[in-house]
Amino acid sequence: MTVNTKANGLDLRQWLADIDAGKQLKQVSGADWNLELGAIAELNVKKSDPKALLFDDIPGYPAGHRVLTCTTSNAARLANILRLGEIGGHQDLVSRLRGRPNTWKSRAAEYDPVEVESGPVLEHVAAGKDVDVSAFPAPLWHEKDGGRYIGTGCMVVTRDLDTDWINVGTYRVMIHDRNHVGLDMIPGKHGAIQYDKHMAAGKPFPVAIVLGCDPLGYTISGIEVPYGMCEYNYIGAILGQPVEVVRGQATGLPFPSAAEIVIEGWAHPGDLKEEGPFGEFHGYYPGKQGVSPVVTIERVYHRSRPILLGSPPAKPPNDYSYSKAVMRSALLMDALQASGVPDVQAVWAHEIGGARMFNVVSIRQRYPGHARQAGHLLLNCGVGAYMSRWAVVVDEDIDPANLQEVMWAVATRSDPERDIDIVRRGMGSKNDPLFVTFGTDTPFNSKAVIDACRPYDYLARFPEVAEASKALQAATRRKWGHILDD
Template identity: 30%
Template structure:
C-alpha cells in the first residue's frame, strides 16, 4: 500500500532496521554532511539518518533515505529495481499505438495509466502551519561542503526540492528537482539546466515580461520525491508517474497564492514568484561529479509564504564523490527509463549506468547486433535525443556480455577493441556539471564500439574465438568437486 507521507516511509525504514536516529545535537553546517557521507560510503549504503536535534532549528533532518538498493526498493515498494522495467514494459505493451512517439504521447490518457492522474483535494497537512512572514533561517537547510556558496552566499542549499511551475501558454504543469540556493530568509536561487521543464516555462514568462509563480515542496511520500528527479520524456507528468509508481494517485492541493498544485502531504512548501530577468550569482556547489560546480547566474525566487506540517521533518541529500545517495536514484532511473529507449531501439537489450558515471555520464549498452555499423547507429540514436543524449561515454557491447558485471565488461572492452577503429570522438553540448570541460559552449564525448566486428567493419578474417573450457570437462569437474576436497574453500 502506498506510503501516506514521508513519516510513514521513515516508520517503514525503522521497521526494516534501515534508519538510525542520531539523538545528540549536530550542526547543519558541514557536520551532518560529513556523517552522511561516511554513511553513504559504508557497506551497502549504511542507513538512513534521522538527526533529531539540529543546531539553530526546531526541526529534525533526515538524509540518505534512498541511499541503498534496499531503501530505494522500499521507497518504491518493489522487491528489486528490475520490477520498474517490467512494469513500464508491460504498460507500453498495453497501449494500443504503433509508433514509439505515439505510444508515449498516448500514455497520459490511456486507461490503466490515466487512473493515476493527480487527485485534487482542498486541504493537505502541508498547510497545518501557514507563515506569511517567512524566514528560511528557521529551517535546517544544510551546507554540505566547505566551498559551497563561496564567496557569493552562505552555501546553504535545499537539495531534495520539488520545484513546481506551469507553462503560461499551454497550462501544463512541471515538477523537477533542481537545487535551490538560499540567499537569505526570503530569497533563493533556482539552478535549473537550460533544457529542463522549469527553465522552459521561465523562458516563456521572461519573453512575456511577466512574473512567474513558483512553488517548492520539500518532502512528501518517497515515490513523489523520486519522480521529481526523473527525466521523463514529454508529455509525461511527474506526479502522474509518481501515482503509477505508488499505485495510487498523488493528492495535490492548490497553492495559497497561485494556480500551482503541490503534494498535499509535503513536509513544507515555499510559495513565491520570479521577476522576469532577475538573476543572481549562485555556487560554488560540491556536485555529484565530485567537483565543485562553477558559479552561475540563476533566477531569483521571492518567497511570499511558507506552509508546513506541524511535526515537520526536513529531508536532504548530500551529493559528492560517489557512491552517494543519488547513485541509487540513478540506478532506479536506469531501470525505469530503459523501456522508453527500447520503444525506439528494440535491439537494445540492457543498459548499465556505472555509479561512477554519475547518472547518464557513462552508459554501457548491450545490443543484439544485426549488421555492420549497427553499434554506431545505436550510438547516433542515443546521442540524438532522449535521456542519454548528454552521455559523455557510451560503450556498446554484444548482447551476450553481462554488462552488470563491470570487471567482465572491462575485460571484454579493453581486450576486444582496436582503438584506432572502434572509438568515436564527437562534439556534445556543454554540460556544466563536468569540471574538466574548458569551454563554456561545447564538450566532447566518446563512443566505444566494443562489439564483435563483422565483414565491412574494417576487420578481415574470423573474429577470434574466446577462451573457455569444454562443457564436458566442466561437468566432469562439477561431478568430482567434492573428491578434490575443495568444497569448503
Template identity: 45%
Template structure:
C-alpha cells in the same frame, strides 16, 4: 487523536503564523483531507506500495532495520560529513538527523533515503527482494503513458499545520546544513521538488533544482539550460511576468524520484507518480500561486521569481564531483509564504562525487529508460543497458547486443549516445557482445581492452548536448561536448574466428553466485534451509518479503531474472 491543520485569514495587515487543532472526525465530516494508508498492487506479484507520505515511508523502511537515527550532529559541518560518508558506503542506511543544535528537537533531516536496491523497490511498490532486471522491466511497465493518473485536488492537508506569511516568513527557521565546506551558502533545496506550470498550457512540471538561502525571505533558484523548469521560467520572463514557484522540501520519496527522471514532454510528474501508486496523488491548491502542492508535504516555500532580479549564487558541489561552476548571478525567488507540518522533516540529497544516492537508484531507472529508447528506436538484438553510477549515470554507458549484421554495434552506440535517456551530458558509450555482463564494469572494461582497437573501434560525435556542470569543458563553451562510441564487440567480419572466451556464461555465473555466494559473504557453512530470521514476523509486507528472500533454500533454482 488530533491532527493540527491551518486556518487562513483573508485580510491585509500584520503577518500571520497560524495553527489550529482540529479533530480528525470533524475534518472527515467537513470532507477535508485525512491521510490514509494506501496499498496498491504493482504488476509484480506481491508488490505493495505501503506509504502515503515521507513519514509513512520512514516507518516502512525502519521495520527493515534500514534507518539509523543520529542525534546532536551540527548543521555547520557534521551533517554534511556524515551524509558524504553514507553516500559512499555500499548498501548504506537511510539516516535521520534530530536534535540539531540551535533548532528545536523534532526538526529532522533525512538523507540517503533510496540509495539501495531494496529501498528503491519499496519506494516503487515492488518486493524488497526483486532482482535488477525484473525491477527495470517492472519500472518500465509502471511508467507506460497509459498508466498515468492525474492528481486529485483535496480541500486541506497536513502541510498546512503551520502557516507563515508576510513578515513572519523565515526560511532560516529550518536546520538547513552547509552540505560541502566550500559551498556559497546553505542549500535548502537538494532533495526538493520544485512545482512549476507552463504559462501557455495546463502542464504542471516537477523538477529538482538547487535552492540556496540568501536570507530569511529570499532563495536562489538555479535551473540548468534546457530543463523544463527553465523553459517555463523563460516563457514567463518573455512576457515580463514573474514566474510562480512552489518548492517542496520533504515530499515522499516516490514524488522526489519522479522529479529526477526523464518523464515525457507534456506529462506531469504528478500523473506519473499517480500511475505508480495506482490512484491519484492528493494535492492542494497553494493559496498564493495556485500551484498544486502535495497535501502531505513536510515543508513548502511559495513565491515568485521576477524577471531581471538576480543575486550571486554558488558555488555548489555538484553531481560530477566538482565545483563545476563558480559564483554567478542567478534568479531569486521572493518567498511569500511557508507551510509546514509539525516537527517537519527535510529531505536532503546533496550532490557528491559519484556514486552517491541518486546515481545509485538512477543506475536502475535510467538504464531501464535507455533500454526502452533503444528498443523504440528499432535497434534489434539489444540485451541489456547500464548507466554506470560512477559516471553519474550519464558520462559512462554500456550496451550489450546480439550482433546480427555489419554496423549493428555502431548503430546501437550512436542511438544510445543521443536518445532521450542518453542525450544530456553523456560522454562514453561502450557497446559489447551479449556474453558480457554490462552490470559488471570489470567485464565491460575487459571487453573493451581485448575486443576493441583504437584504429577501427572508435567514433566521435561532435557538438552534442552538454551543460554548465561539465567539468571537462572550458568555461564559456559548456553548451556542447563530444561523445566517444567504443565498439567493444567481436569484429563482425571475423567474429567466428575470434578466440573463445574462458569461463562460464552470464547466467551460469549468476546462478553460481545465488547458490554459493555465502562463501564470499563471510559464512563458514551453507545457510540452513528455512531458517527464520529474527524480526521476520513484522507487520510490514516489505519486511516479510525481505526476510523470505534471505532464507531461500540452498537448492533454489529460481531464475535470477
C-alpha cells in the same frame, strides 16, 4: 470538503515507519548542520549497504526539526519507493523495473492529481513578515559550497505560461536570506523552459518547492519525464492512486497534501543573484558562482516536527547516484527498444559517470552496424543526450554493470583507430567540469561510442574466451562450494 480516500498525499512518515520496521533507518542525534551532517551522510553512502539517516537535535534548532538523507541509496529501499514489493537484491530490482517506465508513461493520463482543501502540510502557515526559511536546518553540505542548500531532495512545482501544464522537477535551492532563495535550473530542463517563457513575456514565474515528502516524489521529479507531462500523473501511475494535492495560497500551484515543508513564491523578471558553487553529481564543484533566478517566498507551509529531505550530490557514489543509475538504465533500455534496436540485453548507466557520462549497453549482434546503432542511440536518445560522453557497446557475454568485464572487453575487443566513433557538438552542460575548464561560450560537448564488441565481420575468427564454461563452473561450485564460498 470531500477527501478522496483513494488519493495519496505522499506522506513521508508512512514511508519512514515502513522502512524502520524493515530496519532500514538509523537515527542520528546532535550532528551540526555546518558540514558535520553532510560529511556523515557522504561517508554513509560509501558503505556497501547504507541505511537511511534521520538527523535530529541539530544544534541551534528545536528538537524535532529534522533532516533525512540516503533515502534511495540501496536496492531494498528503492524497490519499496517504486512500489515493487520485496525484492531479492539489486539484480532483481533491475529486472523487475524492465518495461515499467513505458507502462507508467502510457498510464499517466489516467491519474490526474486530486485536489483537497486541507492536509497535514497546512498545519503551520506563515505569510508576510513571518516567512523565514532559515527556521529549517538546511545543511552546509560541502566545504566549498557557496551557501546553505535547503533544496536537494526537493520537488520544484511550476506552471507553463500558455497552457495548464504543471511541471515538477528537482532543482537545487540555495538560501539567500529569510524570504529569498536561488533556484538553479539548467537550460533545457522543463522548469527552465517555463521560466524563460514567463521572462520573455515580462511576467512573474510562480514556484512552489516541496522540501520533503515520500521519496517517490523526488525520485520521479529528478528523472526525465516527457515534456508536457506532469510528474504527479506519472507518480500516480506508479502508485496506482492519484496524488492528493492542496493549492498554494500565493500562486495556486498544487503540492502534496501530506508534504513536510513547502515554500512558495514568485521569481520576478530581472531578479537574479549569484548562486553556488555547489558540489555536483559528477564529483566536482563546476566553476565559480553563477547567476540564477531568485524566488521571493510569500508563504511557508509545514507540519509539526518537520523533516527536510536532503539528497546531496558529491563524487560518486553519492546520496542519489544508485537510484539514478537504476532509473536511467531502465529509461535507456526502454528508449533503445522503442527506437527499434533489436536484441538489447541490458543497459547500465554507471554511478561513476553520474548515470550520464559513462553508459554501457550489451547486445546480441544480429547484423553489420548493429553495435554502432545501439551506441549512437544510447548517446543521443532523448533521455540519454544531456551531458552524455562515453557509450560502450559490448557483446551479450559481458555484464554491462560490471566495470571489470566492460573494461576487459574495451581492452581486448576494440581497436581504437577503428572502433571509436566521435560525435561533435553534442548536447553538453554548463556543469560539465571540462566545459568549465575550457571556458567556451556554449555548452556543446563531444561524445564517443566505443564499439567493444567482437568485430561482426570476423566473428568466426575471433578467439574463444579462456574461461571455464558455465556448465563447468556450475558443476565445480556444486562440488567445491565449501572451498569457494567464504
